[in-house]
Amino acid sequence: MPRLWLHGLLELCLLGLLEEQRDYGLGLTNRLAEAGLGFVPGGTIYPALARLEATGLVSSAREPSTSGPPRKYFELTMAGRHALDGRRTEWREFSRSIHAVIGTKELT
């Protein structure tokens, strides 16, 4: 169920999580699941991260890890912060309209 809704919002969620703290793929996968957004498969999350990096919204660095091979960490760039601010506003307005249409009483 969450997967259907998440389509189109995954990038926004990733930006939000990365604003909180930099992270690597598995870490982000776990945090999305903990937030109640379900399990996002690697075949979906890594291309989304690649797109964010290609468009300059996040940057990445490979770092050695204590437990295994190096890890690719992602963090928000300045452009990413701006994009997040803009999209957050858009989403707030859009979700307010949806609530009004489907008659949700009180949500946030």
Added chain:
Amino acid sequence: MSNWPANFMHALSEHGLDSDSVQRLKSEALEQATDHGLPPERVFGPATAYADRLARALRSTTVPPLPASGKESVALRLAGVSKRYGRRQVLRDVSLEVGRGESVAVVGANGSGKSTLLQICAGTVKPTSGTVERAVHVGYVPQSGGTAPFLTPSEHFELFAAARADSRGRGIATGLQLAAALGWRPRAKQPVGQLSGGTRQKLNVVLGELSRPELLLLDEPYQGFDHGAYVDLWTQIDRWRDTGTAVLIVSHMLSELDRVDRIVELDAPEE
């Protein structure tokens, strides 16, 4: 037992990624799979499908915008254009404008003069009456033809780049980059005559865009494209538009028409 890493690398290079990037993406994928504690096929799904998604994501880089030429925001203006061949009226009194950073589609029944209109826009056919004003740098992608069977794609890039005082080396580099955006990696010595129809059309699209024209004219440019290439082309069209190019496309693909800014419909041919 499938060889996921080898399949993944093969698919990535088919998408036009260079060998350094392919190596790097393979190492990263295997490292990430190790993080998950699972084999790569369980984390990412089939290698070919994952390579496809990743390659497409990596192509999301933006094209640098065209330098703003403050003078004129209209790249093409047709006023009262008519065309007749003998007694046959092909176009009657067509007026349209395409601004920079705008995409416009031309639709109409078979025989309504769509291709003729585009040729008039390109300047290869003269209208019987009416006026045409257009930007200086125009790219034109015909439905088919327009390429030389004995030359390689890179030789085409050189030739077309030379037409606009570009250095030859840069023509090839730019051409290869644009080809990669359509998921095509030209092989060095293969003449165009040996390419499939769809790949020859990709060459046409690259040639149309090569000199970064202000006005790009596309005449159903996707004959023979597979679905992936078709999706890539529309992504490219959005990108050209967003970076200040004026795009005029003749299309039968009515399902994509919500992606353009405006639609011009030509009248059905007279009986």
